[in-house]
Amino acid sequence: xxxxxxxxxxxxxxxxxxxxxxxxxxxxxxxxxxxxxxxxxxxxxxxxxxxxxxxxxxxxxxxxxxxxxxxxxxxxxxxxxxxxxxxxxxxxxxxxxxxxxxxxxxxxxxx
Amino acid sequence: xxxxxxxxxxxxxxxxxxxxxxxxxxxxxxxxxxxxxxxxxxxxxxxxxxxxxxxxxxxxxxxxxxxxxxxxxxxxxxxxxxxxxxxxxxxxxxxxxxxxxxxxxxxxxxxxxxxxxxx
Numbered sequence: 001x002x003x004x005x006x007x008x009x010x011x012x013x014x015x016x017x018x019x020x021x022x023x024x025x026x027x028x029x030x031x032x033x034x035x036x037x038x039x040x041x042x043x044x045x046x047x048x049x050x051x052x053x054x055x056x057x058x059x060x061x062x063x064x065x066x067x068x069x070x071x072x073x074x075x076x077x078x079x080x081x082x083x084x085x086x087x088x089x090x091x092x093x094x095x096x097x098x099x100x101x102x103x104x105x106x107x108x109x110x111x
Numbered sequence: 112x113x114x115x116x117x118x119x120x121x122x123x124x125x126x127x128x129x130x131x132x133x134x135x136x137x138x139x140x141x142x143x144x145x146x147x148x149x150x151x152x153x154x155x156x157x158x159x160x161x162x163x164x165x166x167x168x169x170x171x172x173x174x175x176x177x178x179x180x181x182x183x184x185x186x187x188x189x190x191x192x193x194x195x196x197x198x199x200x201x202x203x204x205x206x207x208x209x210x211x212x213x214x215x216x217x218x219x220x221x222x223x224x225x226x227x228x229x230x
Contacts, residue, residue: 032215033215033216035216035217044205044221045217046220047216047217047218050215056218096169098144098213099169099171100158100217102157104155
C-alpha cells in the first residue's frame with residue numbers, strides 16, 4: 001500500500017508570497033496518477049492539478065505542479081486571499097483492484 | 112454539465128447501517144466509475160470505494176468487510192451502505208466521479224452529507 005505524506009502540515013504565509021507544498025510517496029509512483037485538490041471549509045474538494053502538472057479547467061496559472069518518482073510539489077506562485085485553504089495530494093492505482101489514496105493534507109493559512 | 116446530488120440518513124446509532132444515495136444529472140451514466148469518499152470532522156479524505164454502471168466494484172481494503180456500493184442505472188443513481196457503524200464512522204460523505212474511465216482523479220463531486228453516529 002502506497003502512503004502519501006504531505007509537508008508541512010501547516011504553512012503560514014502572506015498574500016503575494018510563494019507557497020511550496022510537498023507530497024512524498026512511500027514508493028515510486030507514476031506521475032500519470034498524481035493529483036492535487038483544494039478544499040475550503042464547508043465545501044467539497046476541487047481538482048486543481050492532474051497527471052502531476054496539468055491544471056484543471058478554470059484553475060489560474062499561478063498554480064503549478066511538478067515532480068516524479070516519490071517527490072511531488074504543488075506551487076502557488078503568488079498567493080491570493082482566496083488560496084488559503086487545505087490542499088490534498090492523491091494517487092490512483094489502476095491495476096485491479098483499483099484504489100485512491102489521499103495525503104493527510106496541508107493547511108495554508110494567512111500569516 | 113454533470114451534477115451529483117446526494118442524500119441519506121444523517122443520525123445513526125452504533126451498530127446501525129449507514130445508507131446514502133447519489134443521483135447523477137447531466138452527462139452519461141455509463142463508461143465511468145463512481146466513487147464514495149468520506150472525511151471525519153477536521154480530518155483528511157478517505158476513499159471508500161467505487162462502482163461502474165455494470166456493477167463492477169473496487170473497495171478500500173480497510174472498509175471492505177462493511178461496505179456495499181450498488182448502482183441503479185434506471186435512475187442514474189448509486190448508493191453506499193456501511194454496516195455496523197461506530198463513532199469512528201462519523202464523517203461527511205461525498206460521492207464523486209472521474210472525468211473519464213480510469214483517469215485516476217475525481218473531477219465531479221457531490222455536495223457532501225454529514226453522517227453522525229451517536230448513542
